[in-house]
Amino acid sequence: MVGMxxxxxxxxxxxxxxxxxxxxIRAGRVTINEQVASIGAVVQPGDIVRLDGERVRMPQKKVxxxxxxxxxxxxxxxxxxxxxxxxxxxxxxxxxxxxGRLDKDTEGLLLLTNDGHLxxxxxxPRNQVPKLYRAWCKNGRVSEKxxxxxxxxxxxxxxxAQALEAHPTRNGVKLVLTEGRKREVRxxxxxxxxxxxxxxxxxxxxxxxxxxxxxxxxxLTPDEIKLLYTSAQLPRPKTQAQKPTPTPKxxxxxxxxxxxxxxxxxxxxxxxxxxxxxxxxxxxxHTRAGRTNKT
Numbered sequence: 001m002v003g004m005x006x007x008x009x010x011x012x013x014x015x016x017x018x019x020x021x022x023x024x025i026r027a028g029r030v031t032i033n034e035q036v037a038s039i040g041a042v043v044q045p046g047d048i049v050r051l052d053g054e055r056v057r058m059p060q061k062k063v064x065x066x067x068x069x070x071x072x073x074x075x076x077x078x079x080x081x082x083x084x085x086x087x088x089x090x091x092x093x094x095x096x097x098x099x100g101r102l103d104k105d106t107e108g109l110l111l112l113t114n115d116g117h118l119x120x121x122x123x124x125p126r127n128q129v130p131k132l133y134r135a136w137c138k139n140g141r142v143s144e145k146x147x148x149x150x151x152x153x154x155x156x157x158x159x160x161a162q163a164l165e166a167h168p169t170r171n172g173v174k175l176v177l178t179e180g181r182k183r184e185v186r187x188x189x190x191x192x193x194x195x196x197x198x199x200x201x202x203x204x205x206x207x208x209x210x211x212x213x214x215x216x217x218x219x220l221t222p223d224e225i226k227l228l229y230t231s232a233q234l235p236r237p238k239t240q241a242q243k244p245t246p247t248p249k250x251x252x253x254x255x256x257x258x259x260x261x262x263x264x265x266x267x268x269x270x271x272x273x274x275x276x277x278x279x280x281x282x283x284x285x286h287t288r289a290g291r292t293n294k295t
Contacts, residue, residue, distance in 0.1 A: 004116065006030065006041040009049060012095040012116045013056050017077045024051065059094045062115045064220045064228065068212040069110040075101040086110060090217050099123060099204070100180045108133075108201030109209040111228075118229065122205070128178040129231055130164060132203040133185050135172045137194040142166070142173035146192040150175060154191045161188050174202075205231040 004012075010021035010030070022039055024030055030037045031050045043049055049056045067090055069075070074082035075098045086098065095114035100123045102110050113119060122129050135142075147166035150173075154161055161184055166175040173194070177184065186196045202209050206227040212218065220228065 003042045003044045006032065006037050006043055006049070007039070008116075009043040009058070010051070010056065011077070012097060012114065013058050015051060015056060058116070059114045061093075062118075063093050063096070063113060064115070064118070064225060065090050065096075065112045065217050066207060066209075066212065066220060067110045067112060067217040068209060068214050069102050069107055070214040071105055071107050074104050075110065086112070089215055102201060103183055103186075106199045106201065107214065108199075109204055109207065109212075110201070111204055111207065122228075122231075123180065125179045129205045130176045130178050130203075131180065131201060131205075132174065132176050134169065134174050134200045134202055135185060135189060135194075135196050136198040137172040137189060138197050139194050140171050142168050142189070142192075142194050144168060146194060147173065147175075149192050150188055154188055156181075156184070156187050156191065163188070172196075 006025060007018045007021040010016055010024065011018045015021060016024060025037055025039055025041075028036050029052050032041055032043060032047050034048070034050075037049075067086060069086055069089075073084045073086045073089070075086055076082075077085070077087065077097075087096070090096070090112060093114050095116070096112055097114070097116075097119065099111040099113060099119045102108065111122070121127055147163075147168060150163040150166040152162070158181060161177075161179075161181065164176040164178055166173055173189070175185065185199060189196050200209075207220065207224055
């Protein structure tokens with residue numbers, strides 16, 4: 001673990017949301033190395049954190065879950081007014097959190113893990129982890145000229161934004177980004193004259209959405225875990241990945257609508273995706289096996 005703010009540490013340990021963790025800190029119930037902590041305190045490796053005298057530990061068993069996030073679900077724990085959150089769709093694990101975010105209207109691959117170190121490395125801009133998106137646009141197929149603009153960069157309100165790749169498709173575009181600013185893909189396409197009607201994320205680094213339907217999830221296979229940690233330039237954890245078991249519906253008991261996203265043939269370019277074929281093959285086999293047992 002690298003240093004992280006205390007409220008973030010408590011949230012990832014499964015104690016409370018960041019907002020509620022701040023309330024615990026303000027109430028003087030949290031200590032670091034036997035000293036009462038304050039808002040903004042940073043937990044360093046080796047520090048001992050206690051809540052009401054009981055030691056708080058980060059979860060030891062690391063899990064990584066791939067979820068096909070349906071439209072209409074909120075990614076964060078923090079929005080108390082959200083009608084539906086992605087955590088209703090996946091099994092509970094202490095400290096489980098999303099790796100980055102997808103906005104409420106965006107669908108597709110969302111990774112969740114209880115490994116904060118992995119999350120930091122996958123989301124930090126300097127590590128350039130590619131994400132593949134498929135957009136359906138109001139004005140149809142995105143022109144070659146607009147694709148060139150996206151790669152060269154467009155100026156947004158928060159600075160220059162560039163796609164690593166952009167390729168026209170029927171009714172839209174496929175593009176690869178290595179950062180994840182708020183609604184960045186939508187803003188970029190709107191800037192070049194192609195407002196987005198539908199947006200789906202198809203891949204994060206070596207992990208693909210594949211055959212998962214909207215609302216389904218699975219644990220990553222050991223080979224995929226290895227590829228993911230390699231892409232984040234981290235040593236592979238010693239713990240084994242759990243057996244993939246897709247879940248067909250949310251806790252509400254209502255099945256999210258099936259997606260019409262392209263199948264796992266949607267891939268990043270060979271240059272960006274070298275070494276992923278083995279993990280993809282294992283993933284597809286596990287997904288098919290899981291579907292056989294769906295109720």
